Amino acid sequence: MTFSIRELKGIGPRKEALFAKLHLVTVTDLLQYFPRDYEDRSHIWPIGQAPCGSGAPLLICGTVISVQEMRPRRGLSLLKVALSDGTGAAELVWFNQAFKKHQFRVGMTLTAFGKLEWSYGRRQMNSPETEEGRAEGNGFVPVYGLTDGLRQNDVRKAVHEALGMAKDHPEILPGWDGCRQSAFSKLSPLQAYEAIHFPASMAEKEAARQQLAFEELFDMQLGLLLRRHRQRPRQGIKCGPNGRLLKAFYEHLPFTLTRGQTRAFLDIQADMESEVPMQRLIQGDVGSGKTVVAALALAKIVENGYQGALMAPTGILAAQHYEEFCRLFSGLDVRIALLTGRTSVKERQQLLEELAAGEIDILIGTHALIQEDVHFASLGLVVTDEQHRFGVRQRSALEEKGKEPHALFMTATPIPRTLALSLYGDLDVSSIRELPPGRKIVxxxxxxxxxxxxxxxxxxxxxxxxxxxxxxxxxxxxxxxxxxxxxxxxxxxxxxxxxxxxxxxxxxxxxxxxxxxxxxxxxxxxxxxxxxxxxxxxxxxxxxxxxxxxxxxxxxxxxxxxxxxxxxxxxxxxxxxxxxxxxxxxxxxxxxxxxxxxxxxGFTLAEKDLLLRGSGQLFGYLQHGLPDLRAADIIHDVPLLAAAREAARQWWQEYGNPGKAEEAVTRRFGAAFAGLLNN
Missing domain, CATH: 3.40.50.300 (P-loop containing nucleotide triphosphate hydrolases)
Incomplete structure (x- = not known):
């Protein structure tokens, strides 16, 4: 059930429009609009002992001993309220807000919150927030991002109203039983939202944030699994165990594979020997030897009677791969060809005929591979190098030239584990971190x-x-x-x-x-x-x-x-x-x-790069279409992210309910996630 923010007490058409500027349209949107900071109002300072000039706002309370309105010059009015608590006195000052004068009277008890400065020989607090009576024990008060015309109190009151509505309509709270069966779920859903908006302590706030962050990451990972489920066909090419060609390839290698290369190929091998088409990303630093791993994968598909293709973003890189593959497969019965924009018309025609007849085992090239007249006899594996340089349609266009082929993506732009878990939830990821022995540091x-x-x-x-x-x-x-x-x-x-x-x-x-x-x-x-x-x-x-x-x-x-x-x-x-x-x-x-x-x-530098950029820029920078995260910070919440990913996988294996999954992620992320789910 969805409730408009207009249904909350105190929100009319004008405030509804202001909240809409912050993309807060429903009560659920508002409940997920978490504070950007908190003001510590848990302790009232004796005025005479309160630190001046610290830059941090603080809470004082006392009796009003005078109220003065002054007009030192035309166009300027000063409202001064003197406050004393027996340990000292402070002057509360407002500029051009004479209308506040009626809110104060001599003898009343007043609590004020603001930055205390030493000015003209006295303690002074400019434009503080005030409340009649002794407002001790207010805990930590939320501070929200605003837009012109909207005040902090407007948002705080609206959130209070929304939390009250959630008591009667718990279904407006994002989250569901599937994501709440975890070690992080220590509070009830309503308690978690109350604690993140109006915490009694920072420890309570962090506990609530972790719980809500886990739920948020769980739903995001579930969405990626749903996307993967929709994209993956039911039946692919099931390769047999490694045979003679792979054995001969290994024997011909003039070097020993690094541990990273070996692990990556073992991952690929397991994928290709299953009935589900491989969708794997190999990420490795510059010079880590991803090309040899790709060659092993292509040798395996050729050994099983299928053709392979490798697409590179430039003609030079494609030519380099071709030369390297010719060296790696030298002496082996594997036919390799190169197709780029520089291939002559005559050569191209002959190459396409041989390709369609199955006389070419591995075709290496550029975007030329995805042209309409390029036909494979039996394409079984597609390798895309520097995959971030190609669009989604270009990559899928090559895969469509085969019948559910395996797909391997490679990138020399290292992606931190945090980001890989988030962005490539619909891909399996293997990383090669070691460099070949003897490689000198630049x-x-x-x-x-x-x-x-x-x-x-x-x-x-x-x-x-x-x-x-x-x-x-x-x-x-x-x-x-x-x-x-x-x-x-x-x-x-x-x-x-x-x-x-x-x-x-x-x-x-x-x-x-x-x-x-x-x-x-x-x-x-x-x-x-x-x-x-x-x-x-x-x-x-x-x-x-x-x-x-x-x-x-x-x-x-x-x-x-x-x-x-x-x-x-x-x-x-x-x-x-x-x-x-x-x-x-x-x-x-x-x-x-x-x-x-x-x-x-490169992996360590990528982590540093994320710390400099901050999570706020993360998804926009990569233009991956993921929703903004409200409670989670994927740079610092690595354990939460890993736990959420594993929990989402377990749920999917146990229940595998696409309808329930889509309902959950759409309810949390709305239209922001719809495009990703249906890509």
Whole structure:
């Protein structure tokens, strides 16, 4: 049952419109509008002992000994109420609020709450909240986010009314029995909502918050399971145990798999040998060896008589994968082909004929793979590299070219466990954290503008020795409004003045795709020694001979982006360097650069990045369509999130009631979750 906020006592059309500005339309919405802070009104200070100038509001109580209205100049009125309790006196002051005068009289007992300052030789409290009588024991009073025209007392009174209505209509409280069977459910539903809005202590408030956060996360995870249930078909390709091809592939590997790679493939193996199509995300730091894991998965599907496809976001990355797969499958009876926008018409036609006839086992390519005339004889596994670079429709378009194929997604942008549990509740997640043995750490230095020339001398010395360098800028062209090095401007300066003896190239996102790929290919082949670029080179470039990543204007990049750029170097046997040049920046910027100098693990940096961003920006930043969380904070509530995920899975395994699940999540999140459920 849904009740409009208009049904609460004291809310007419004007206040209803004001509450609507805060997206509070129903009584349920209001009950989930949790305080952003609390004022401690549990203790009344003796006026003579109350701290002045602390900046924290406090509670005092006394007898009114005088009420004065003053008009020191035209357009300004002062209302002064003197309060005494025997230990001292304080002056309560309001500016241009003479209408309050009738609320006070000499001799009355008055409680005041506000910031106490020392002014003109006396204690003074400006514009305090007041209440007649001794209001001790009010506990912690909620502070809500407001909009113009709405006061704190308006929201507090409305919430009181809503809690009263919930006593008679408990169904308006979000949550249900399914999510309340947990160790976190120590209060009744009504008690939990009363305690989070009007707690007697901060301990009571936190207990209520944890209970409501668990329920909220449970419903969100249930929604993701429901989405997964709707997306997954009933029957997929059930692969057999590993056979001769997998054994031969292992024997041909010139290295031993890391523990992370082994664990990831064991997860994939179990998925592919079940009847349910795999939906797994492999996340691993730059250089962690995700490609080999994907190759193992593709070998397994080929061994079982099906074809595999790997889609990459750029032609260069697709070509790199093709070359790597040719090396990995060398000597094995596996036919591999490459299809990109640069494939000639004649080659393309022959390739498509062979693909449709089942004569190609593994097809690697770009968006070209999802074109209508690309037909597979029997597609059994789809691998999407750098999956965040593709839209949902692009990824599903490739899967639709097979009959319920397994799907494997890969990303080199590490996602913290917290976020992975939340965002990918409809995917299984495997992480590869270890780097292959012998991989050197990229030495990272944050420097100021004063060291620019020294950096250039250092880079020139390395290029003279045959190594290659990147220079990355945040802008393409110079801007009068932003004082940052522009790629085009810096390219001309470096090419014509600083590195006149070196072969320089420029690449940025505004260039035509073919032109951009030609420059990148020239750099990859060593024909270009110095590449000036925007962050377009963040993903998909593998140049082992590149040893310097110089980021100009590093203050303009986020942690994840800086780490991705750093990952472009250090891919060979030589020592690599990342130099971050920043022009000042905020305290947060300086902290980000310090972390880059000290931390080289992408997962740890991703956790730090979330702490800087805060959970408020989390879902909007990722544009995943998840609802806003009211009680939970997924950055700090990791144990709650893990417990909620497990509880939701257990409920689904035991009951598996899609109708009940949809009712629960829609009741809590409303239309905000509908799009996610039906995607």
């Amino acid at each position: 030495k990272t230095y944050a420097v100021g503008e004063a060291l620019r020339r020294r950096v250039y001398v250092f880079m020139d010395k390395l290029m003279a020795a045959g190594q290659q360098c990147y220079v990355v800028c945040p802008l393409v062209e110079a801007s009068e409004k932003v004082d940052l090095q522009a790629a085009t401007e810096l390219y001309e300066e470096l090419r014509c003045k600083v590195f006149k003896k070196r072969r320089c190239g420029l690449v940025h996102g505004r260039m035509a795709a073919k032109e951009k790929e030609a420059v990148m290919e020239a750099f990859q082949k060593g024909e270009i020694q110095l590449l000036v670029a925007t962050s377009v080179i963040e993903v998909g470039v593998n140049v082992p001979n590149a040893t310097v990543m110089f980021i100009d204007g590093a203050e303009r990049f986020g942690l994840a982006q800086l780490h991705q750029l750093r990952g472009r170097v250090g891919r060979g046997s030589q020592q690599a360097y990342c130099i971050l040049m920043a022009k000042g920046g905020s305290e947060e910027t300086q902290q980000r650069l310090k972390w880059m100098e000290k931390i080289h693990d």
